[in-house]
Amino acid sequence: MEIKTITTQPFDDQRPGTSGLRKKVAQMQQPNYLENYVQSIFEILPELVGGALIVGGDGRFYNDIAIQTIVRMAAANGVKRLMVGQNGILSTPAASAVIRKFEAEGGLILSASHNPAGPDGDFGIKFNGHHGGPASETITEAIYKFSQSISSYKIVESHDIDLSTTGSQQLGEMEIIIFDPITDYADLMESIFDFDAIKAWITKGHSLRFDAMHAVTGPYATEILQKRLGAPADAIINGTPLSDFGGGHPDPNLVHAKVLVDELYSDGGPDFGAASDGDGDRNMILGNHFFVTPSDSLAIIAANAQLIPRYKSGINGIARSMPTSSAADRVAEKLGIEMHETPTGWKFFGNLLDAGRVTFCGEESFGTSSDHVREKDGIWAVLCWLNIIAARNESVAQIVESHWQEYGRTYYTRHDYEEIDLESAKGVMAHIESQFEALRGEARLGSKVKTADNFSYSDPVDGSQSHNQGLRIILENGSRVVFRLSGTGTVGATLRIYIEKYESRLEKLGEETQIALSELINFAEQISEIKQRTGRDAPSVIT
């Protein structure tokens, strides 16, 4: 089979963000754009030559075309065994699970996560290594650097590969295995949780609703919730994956999963509700008339871990991203286990998980997971909650409220200003940082400013340093505002403001979040001049 070397030129916008390279579909479709990036990955990871590579994506528009390109380039670059999810489908956590199970050298995951899909939507690609997790910053920077001087890529000519039938086929020297993307992942879930207890809870007549948002988790939810756990068919809504996600925005939060939220808040609504995102790594947890913040979810799963078979003998530690609330810290303190605060991005948890220093990780951005994979895992989080609810025989609200009574409540909200002008966003950040020196030690909101800094992280396992990870203003009473520019958007800039306050007085645990945090919200708006500088009079999304 003839290997062709095609001449190309660099694109200057191929630096990966928080989670791989995410771009508008039209950008990805430019001649040689995807090819340049994929070739750069092969150049930086020589272990792929002669090795095994997993490929799959969330099924969004351009998934199938990109996979055919990757197949041809993998054959040209000497991959020995290419394993592709049937029909090109693999949720992100399932990809992580199969990389680990088959001990592949790595995987290419095609997704732009929660970003909308379709010809006018977004597309993305990222590399996960042998451990199943997102490549470290050192590797993604090396890939980017190579892409900036690339002059050619390698590809073979071939017909399109049939991705619809499981089995093995040959392309030149390379074996292609099309595998069922659901079963291995469902088996892994069954090995972690008490399926009998969850089944019994469902059989007793409790109702649940899972919103797959027309994205990748539909078939996973059908296999696990319906077939293995006995939930009725109407427990899954929007369960058919569509290449444009039905025109929706598959981000499981109070704004984009509104139909589900309204149902859970209606009279006679289900006992439990959950949603996942485009590629299946995010989750939102709801009870009847109740929303669980992702930060609380991490803390509560950790505090109840002994109820879940895999974690019954204890957990090693917890890690959370810096903007995630400190709720889990109090659980770690009580359990006497390690607690780590990392920059935003799942890749920063990899070393801690590999070293066995943490068992659970979580982020405020609706991501939670454990050491069973090296990605966040939406369905895993849903099963954690179902397992805990079944074991305690309590409602979501009862579980969360009793947690608050024991540990106190961390009121938490995130205000996003999406698609604002990049220069204005940089201006806001510079303006905040310019006030840091004056702010330190100042009396504010009945307390004193303890810390005003730009968060840096030193990885305790390999010593690598990451700077400029978000601006923090922390008061002595633990209240905090954090400002960060998102690394996953594809248009302009998205500025996120994270606000939290700790409360332990029992009579103050039941306030409405935005009201409880109103003073801090005003403080954040004043200090950032966000409205004046961006021309926006309100956040685009509040979660």
Ligand code: G16
């Ligand atoms: C990705 C990362 C997460 C991160 C999130 C938000 O999630 O994997 O670790 O928290 O982006 O990042 P940002 O605030 O920079 O937009 P996903 O689900 O998009 O892959």
